[in-house]
Amino acid sequence: MAKYIGPKSKIARRFGEPIFGADKVLSKRNFPPGQHGNNRRRKMSEYGVMLAEKQKAKYTYGVLERQFRNLFEKAAKMEGIKGENLLQLLESRLDNVVFRLGIAPTRRAARQLVGHKHITVDGEVVNIPSFQVKPGMIVAVREKSKSLEVIEDALAGFNHSKYPWIEWDNASKSGKFLHRPERADIPENIKEQLIVELYSK
Numbered sequence: 001m002a003k004y005i006g007p008k009s010k011i012a013r014r015f016g017e018p019i020f021g022a023d024k025v026l027s028k029r030n031f032p033p034g035q036h037g038n039n040r041r042r043k044m045s046e047y048g049v050m051l052a053e054k055q056k057a058k059y060t061y062g063v064l065e066r067q068f069r070n071l072f073e074k075a076a077k078m079e080g081i082k083g084e085n086l087l088q089l090l091e092s093r094l095d096n097v098v099f100r101l102g103i104a105p106t107r108r109a110a111r112q113l114v115g116h117k118h119i120t121v122d123g124e125v126v127n128i129p130s131f132q133v134k135p136g137m138i139v140a141v142r143e144k145s146k147s148l149e150v151i152e153d154a155l156a157g158f159n160h161s162k163y164p165w166i167e168w169d170n171a172s173k174s175g176k177f178l179h180r181p182e183r184a185d186i187p188e189n190i191k192e193q194l195i196v197e198l199y200s201k
Helices: 008-015 046-061 065-077 082-091 094-100 107-115 149-155 192-200
Strands: 119-121 138-141 166-169 174-177
Touching: 046 065, 046 192, 065 082, 065 192, 082 094, 082 192, 094 107, 094 119, 094 138, 107 149
Parallel strands: none
Antiparallel strands: 119 138, 138 174, 166 174
16 A cells, blocks of 8 residues: 655645644744755745645645545546535545544554554444545444554544534444535645646646
């Protein structure tokens, strides 16, 4: 399975945001990496701005180019606004749903839990991070994995009310995907319209 395994702090500094979760480096060096990273006089082209927004979305959700383009093409065929459809499809990925449910502290950790068969969907083990969770499906921690320390630590004190499109049952360590989220409910700082414009060129 292809995935980004490079330095996370470097990517966070490029965008000036904690793409992979809390990053202490940003508080010390809140400028792009590289020899000219602290030169704020550089002006990015219109194309560069759109490309950077796409890259940010890809790194945020842990998706590489081919998967991302496939999702965009699928979003373009759906009813509604293309950019919002794209974000909804990204939010519906199994690894992202596991992350939103608080089962894992990061999307990368969620992807690992899915790949190692710790997660079930409607009672069946699913080990494909890109699996599209549909409304009404139940995503749960596999019975023999419920006592894993990484899962217990992640769930400790997690506020599930932040995400109104999922319903969490702590007793069974399972969550119901109620519906695809509205754009206003998705907390990610992504300007999806720029991505649509980039792919429309």
